Every structure is written in structure tokens, then in C-alpha cells.
Amino acid sequence: MADPERGNQTSIMGFILLGFGNFHELQILLFLLFLVIYVVTMAGNTAIVVLVVADQHLHTPMYFFLGNLSCLEACYTSAILPQMLASLLSGDKSISFAGCLIQYDIFASLLSTECCLLSVMSYDRYLAICKPLHYAAHMNSGFSLQLAIGSWLSGFAAGNIAACWVSQQIYCGPNEIDHFFCDYTPLIKLSCSDTSQMVLVVFLLSCIFIPLPFLLTLTSYMYIICTILRIPSSTGRRKAFSTCSSHLIVVTVFQRTLIIVYVLQDTAALHDLNKVFSIFYTVLTPMANPLIYSLRNKEVKEALRKSLSKTLTSMSICK
Secondary structure, eight states: OOOTTTGGGOOOSEEEEOTTOSOGGGHHHHHHHHHHHHHHHHHHHHHHHHHHHHOGGGOSHHHHHHHHHHHHHHHHHHTTHHHHHHHHHHOOOEEEHHHHHHHHHHHHHHHHHHHHHHHHHHHHHHHHHHOHHHHHHHSOHHHHHHHHHHHHHHHHHHHHHHHHHHHTSOOOSOOEESSSSOOHHHHHTTOOSOOHHHHHHHHHHHHHHTHHHHHHHHHHHHHHHHHHHTOSOHHHHHHHHHHHHHHHHHHHHHHHHHIIIIISOOOHHHHHHHHHHHHIIIIIHHHHHIIIIIITSHHHHHHHHHHHHHHHHHHHHHO
């Protein structure tokens, strides 16, 4: 994976993911906890994707983006949690060199894509609430498709660039990664080669794909809140504030933890906290998003009710 002229200096064949330390008495408890989280995350996100595809009433730009987000987070979670669960259950914390780089590539690509997609979703809500008369003209099916494809392509381009730089480094030992998955910061600490250029490139990519989309999202929600304040009905204001505040809380937690981990300088004070912050954007946010963005929505709940009713009817007929 390294430069062929220097490849003989890369002596390690894999890495050891230290995970959450040597708390052996908590391994089974952590396994059960993360297994429940994984099952709930996959069930919630898969349900959203199926509903958006199957129900004609959900074939709108807003639900199209929600379907993309759910699909992304199902893949995102599956890139990390199965490896973690296997490690907790078996006690085997090893991961191959290629497996580690593949995991990082998938993680970085999907993370960058999600940052772009959340910004696109906030823009969609801005148009729907602040420019309702122009919404249909601006956010048509063609434009929404372009925004979604652009988010995926730009996210994977950024992730592949970062992963390519990481793969070109020389790793000659030690091989212990102080994390529960293969991430950029703990990986570069194990590199024996000059990482200054890579650090600069990844820092610039992080600034483009984390704070910038976050600022765009905040700007959209500022306009949305100003518009909501002008709604004459107090019931309408409460409903709109409830929806927007929950969206904004999730986005803020997600992207602020990303900024702390990837944009701020990695100091000794933040080192131990970074692993905790990583749980927010790798485990908790993918589980919360189906509940916050979709399952609280009336149209999604109605589509889910109809789907369950059809399924139960079909089962009763078969019997």
C-alpha cells in the first residue's frame, strides 16, 4: 500500500484496535448495548428507505433526501459496528492492514457525504418554509437529484483522497490503534514517514466538508426561524419550532463533535474525549436520525401504518 521503493519498510501486516480498553467485565454489556443500537439503527433506516421507495405520497424532494440519508447511515453504521461487535464478542481486536484502510475509506467517504447531504436538506427546508411559492419551481425532481448525486460524488471524492494519502504512509510499528475503528488521527500517529503534507491536505478537506456545510445549515435555519416567528398561529409556530429545533439539535451535535475531533488541534486534553465524541457521530446520530427526521413526521407515520396494515392483511389471507 506504500510507495514501492519504500514498501520494505512497512513491516506490520495489520493493526490492533484497542477499543474501549481492557475492561473485560464490561465486554458483554457493551456488546449487548451496541447490538441493540445496531439493530434499531438498521431497522429504522431500512424502514425509511422502503417507505420512501414504496409510497407514492413520499415521492417528494424532502423525502427523497431523507431516503438518501437513511441509506447512507445504514451503510455508515455497517462499516463500523459489525467489526466492533465481533471484537467485543470474541476478544479478537486485530484487523488487517487492507481491512483497516477499506474501513477508513468507507467511513471518510460516507461522513463527508452526510455533511453535504445535511446541508442540502436544510436548504430544501429553507425553500419550503421561506419561499413556498417558488419551492416547486426551484426544488424540482431534476434539481434534487443533482443535489443528491453531487453530495455523494463530492463526499466519496474527499474520502478517497484522504484514504489514498493514508495508504501511502509507511507503518513500521507499533501497530496499536487507540480507537474502536480505523480513524485518521490515531492512524497517522503510527506512521513512520513525514505526514506534514497529508495533515495539511486532510485538514483542508475537513474544513471544506465540516464547518462550511455546518455554517450553511445554520444560515438556512436562521432564515427559517425568522420566517416561523412571523406565523400568526401560535399552534403553527410551536409545531414548526418543534420540528426545526429537533433537526437543528441533531445537526449541531453531529457537526460540532466532528469539528472538535477533526478540525481542532489534537491535544492531550481532547485525546481521551475524542473517542467519546466519536460515539456521537458514528453510533448515536445514525440511530436518532430516523426518529428525529422521519418517524415523527405525520406523512411517514401514515405511510408506515398503511404498510403495516397491508402486511397484516396479507398474512391473515395467507393463513
